[in-house]
Amino acid sequence: MATGKRLETNVRGEFYVTNACINCDQCRQLARNVFSEVGSYSAVTKQPDGEEERTKAFHAMVSCPTGAIISEQKEGLAEAINDFPLLVEDNVYYCGFTSRNSYGASSYFITHPEGNWLVDSPRWSPQLASKFEQMGGIHYVFLTHRDDVADTKRYTEKFKAERIIHVWDKDAQPDAEHLIQGIEPVMWQPDFQIIPVPGHTKGHMVLLYREKFLFTGDHLAWDRQRGQFDASEDYCWYSWQAQCESMERLLCEKFEWVLPGHGDRVQLPEHEIKETMNQLFIRMKE
Numbered sequence: 001m002a003t004g005k006r007l008e009t010n011v012r013g014e015f016y017v018t019n020a021c022i023n024c025d026q027c028r029q030l031a032r033n034v035f036s037e038v039g040s041y042s043a044v045t046k047q048p049d050g051e052e053e054r055t056k057a058f059h060a061m062v063s064c065p066t067g068a069i070i071s072e073q074k075e076g077l078a079e080a081i082n083d084f085p086l087l088v089e090d091n092v093y094y095c096g097f098t099s100r101n102s103y104g105a106s107s108y109f110i111t112h113p114e115g116n117w118l119v120d121s122p123r124w125s126p127q128l129a130s131k132f133e134q135m136g137g138i139h140y141v142f143l144t145h146r147d148d149v150a151d152t153k154r155y156t157e158k159f160k161a162e163r164i165i166h167v168w169d170k171d172a173q174p175d176a177e178h179l180i181q182g183i184e185p186v187m188w189q190p191d192f193q194i195i196p197v198p199g200h201t202k203g204h205m206v207l208l209y210r211e212k213f214l215f216t217g218d219h220l221a222w223d224r225q226r227g228q229f230d231a232s233e234d235y236c237w238y239s240w241q242a243q244c245e246s247m248e249r250l251l252c253e254k255f256e257w258v259l260p261g262h263g264d265r266v267q268l269p270e271h272e273i274k275e276t277m278n279q280l281f282i283r284m285k286e
């Protein structure tokens with residue numbers, strides 16, 4: 001799916017970014033030594049050095065939502081595609097294959113003895129679907145909110161999965177199998193807690209898995225430049241006041257990973273999570 005014209009901001013060499021880039025940050029998260037933000041696009045500011053960096057550059061290429069990353073050589077690409085979903089930790093994976101329809105939002109996959117979960121949706125990929133199949137298929141598709149549904153329908157149909165969405169965002173998947181109501185948290189099996197967090201959209205929810213992994217959609221993300229949590233008032237479509245209140249309710253939850261749709265992932269010790277979440281809440285109220 002290569003698209004666009006090579007940007008002049010790239011250094012010479014095998015990998016480059018084109019003007020099809022929508023500046024979603026995925027490549028800069030996956031291959032930090034290779035891609036940087038230059039103006040309002042990404043660019044290859046250093047060609048990969050060695051196999052590991054080259055594989056990461058291919059991971060970025062596979063994850064790019066617009067096909068804006070090109071490699072003149074394809075050796076190693078098939079193996080890099082086969083790496084997906086990429087392990088985060090324990091039985092939690094990052095799916096890659098982001099979709100232009102969700103502006104390059106990250107999605108995740110959890111393997112579980114009582115049925116696997118897809119958290120938000122990647123773009124449709126037969127290779128990725130085949131990997132999900134090998135890993136036991138998909139039982140639930142948890143949708144944090146209406147914006148990041150991407151190719152949910154195709155994955156749902158393929159795996160006869162059950163979608164979970166909040167009733168206030170259900171226009172994105174009107175025929176979803178499970179609708180969450182109100183703002184009270186819902187325990188779903190002993191390991192999963194669904195927490196409605198109105199703000200970015202009215203029906204936004206986060207998913208807390210084993211009190212360790214918090215899947216946050218567009219409610220909360222890590223800002224790696226500033227080393228702090230971030231929530232965006234500019235991209236808050238429903239109510240900033242509601243998002244502040246939702247953030248306050250999250251302060252009492254225990255977790256160590258934050259896995260967002262947009263923005264960076266992070267793992268921190270519990271006390272640092274508490275401190276940085278608290279700092280964010282104070283900034284949000286200012």
Ligand code: SF4
Nearest residue numbers: 021022024025027064
């Ligand atoms: S992943 Fe693609 S669209 Fe996103 S910032 Fe990188 S080059 Fe641009």
